[in-house]
Amino acid sequence: MRWKRMTAVLAAGSAVVALAAGCSSSGNKGGGGNGTNNGTSSNGPDLSKQPKSKIKAVTMTGDCAPYGKYGKYTNATVTMYSSITDPEGQHLQDSWKQFEQCTGIKIAYTADKEFESSVKTKVQGGNAPDIAIIPQPGLLQSFATSGKLVPATDALTKEASDNWTKDWISYATVDGVYFGAPMGANLKSLVWYSPKYFKQYGYTVPTTWDDMIKLSDKMAADGHKPWCAGIESGTATGWPATDWMEEVMLRLYGPEVYDQWVNHQIPFNDQKVQDVLAKVGQILKNPKYVNAGIGDVKSIATTAFQKGGLPIETGKCMLHQQASFYAANWDKGYKVAQDGDLYAFYEPTMSDKFGKPIEGGGEFVTAFADRPEVESVQLYLASGEWATSRIKVASGWVSANNKADKNAYTDPIDKLSAQLLTDPSATFRFDGSDAMPAEVGAGSFWTQMTQWILGQSDKDTLDKIEASWPK
Template identity: 25%
Template sequence: MKSRNIVALVMVVALLLAACAPAATPTPTPRPRPTEPPPTTAPPTVPPGPEIDCMGAEGEQVTVLYQWSGAEEEKINAVLKPLVDACGISVVATTTRDEAVLDTKAKSEPPDVLFWPSTAPLTLYTDLLKDLDAVGADPANYADYWKTMGSVDGRWLAVPVKADIKTIIWYSPANFELFGYEVPTTWAELEALVEDMVADGNVPWSMGLESDAATGWTGSDFIQDILLVQQGPQYVMNLINGTVAYNDAGVKQAYETYGKWAKDDMYTVGGATGTVSTPFLDAIYKVFSDPPEAMMVKQSGFAGGAVAAQYPDLEYGVDYDFFAVPGAQGMQGGADFMMAFSDSPVAKAVVAYMTGPAGAAQWASVGFDLSPNMLALGNYTDAALIKKAEALAGAAGFTPDIGDSIPAPFGTAEWKAIVDYVQGIDLDTALQGAAAAQADALQ
């Protein structure tokens, strides 16, 4: 589900220079098993994991603030456990999604370490944050665009610890094999594949814009990926910051590409009516039903979990899989960033751990989405995460989701423009309304 975060617009300043669980199963009653004979040889020696530097913080307490709760909080605790065990530190956490709480804490009793789903705090608390270079962070483990994203006036203040990618398309390998389709590697190949599917009597796409008050966000994601193909990441950033108007010719081209598929029942399930009225989760399910209603669905990483929950008998890599949008000049997605309000030994220990090899390996093994730390590669155990991590590592850049990065009035107008256009409103008229909202919101 989309979140609407007005403050997240601030992250654009740092970005301008840069080029979602399976259903629970009953616990089986263990059956008696025979006693195993003692080994005749010594067990193999397990190589030690990466060394953890406590920075002289043994036995100290670290305060952290983040938005994670429930299962996500359990995962961050699991990520930090090797550091806690090795150094004997204790973690005192505050979890909140309220920006007012963050603001109050930052200005009165700031946490040693902050984890936040945008770089907005960079501008809000620039003078309070510590330079990451001085608190143990290793920039060599991150792509240059991540460091650019987390810098203000030459100061590196935020580093990503968690990321999710959206520039992907889900499909059934079994169905592709059945019809002789191959995964496209260029945008032209994707367009040709879509036409081949239509010629075979198959519906290429399943689309669903319906999401209650947020209806339209899936269209925004799809159009952004088309923009990444046709125009590139800087163009996307310029739409977010307002230097390119939302009714620009490049936007119109992307809408026309999207509309060709979204409005025609030869290309998407139910045509325009189906696109507008289908709930976004149902759009995912249609590709993997028996028989399938469509061949592909453009959706972010959480779709794999949705498929596994809806169809527990399906196997990842056989019955459902994904490929990166071919031809996209970068990835769109979301990220959580780490910032330090303290340069104490325990704060340094956390930062050094999270940005080094030990933290990267643990993050990947826990499977808390993706770590932008390049040292995490090779440590994932989940097959889907392995593939997503490779896609992220190979990306030329990373752009935030437009809908998560613009003021609410502009975002609402963008969604309306998408729905109106699919329903038959003249494109220039639809885009004019969104462009006016963009100008008002960013003036």
């Protein structure tokens, strides 16, 4: 997720382009990494391996006083390259205007929907940007291991380690060396519902997976088909079904097995993966549960993901699993709030063994140039002050930076997402298919899950995905 691909798909179905993160902001869902993402296997950064900070702090006064620690520069420009297009791209630029004015650093921002392929070409051709906002841990780690990325300084590493959980930090750490702080975040582990209709029918939000299944059974007994879903997304059709697999894997077998699965340390048709698919099938292929307000089980494959949850608005559906960015797809006139027409709850856990699993995505601010002004920009974007500044510019953006002011959020789903993403009891994992090789994560995993919805057996589905894994 990649989230960057996702938000482009969102734009096609909504005037609002939501967040960047794990997919970032320019396209369909995943896209597969390079298979090098090691999850949280790293022991974290070793400060002794990080270069010393080159920033020379100065004393500033007035509104610029907080910016003295980033230094003062004359005619300094830092180029920044990203997949995050407008309107989010403009929101980012608005968020650092005062930093530019006070430090004298001009951030020359460029967004590109073809970021993934283009940034590789730029780097290989010796035309790398000073800073790249990378939404895929696998791509970051590939640049790091090839020696292209500049390691984060000790000051930047400490700032990031103070502001994010170790799970987030590990994704930008390679062989004990840290390369870039997180930026935006997106939360997938949500189930949407209608507080209005829950109150009308006497339903309560479940806090465990078993409770959610019992609630689904009660809804079905009451004459409702509780779940609605859609996985159609053009050439990316199938990605929402892969999210179901990832969420259930985290809850059924925990983050360690999740990492093994993502890195192909267990085969795709392993018994554990079979168990996960069977658990997903208890909901998505249950004719008593789906596809509420839309059709039968097979209609999930032909329903656009943007429209998959809309029957909740009119009470034709009760539950819809989808990420925080789905808020952009609700029709106008519906109140999104804990006591409103629409809201979401944390997708419940299956046991107490694995704490509170959280799946999502985000971006990392990485550097290809070793200059003090480049470090200054990175350091500022790693701060709670910048995250708060971005939150205040416009809703629809979330940070997992625990120093960000949560009171600055005005959107209830943004606030809920931030609370979950910074929960100290949570265990965070990036969207799994984004870290898998492209042949799988953005290929066979999508297509075979679609065939599974259309009636293909569990065994054939997993065997075909396993056979597609590059040797």
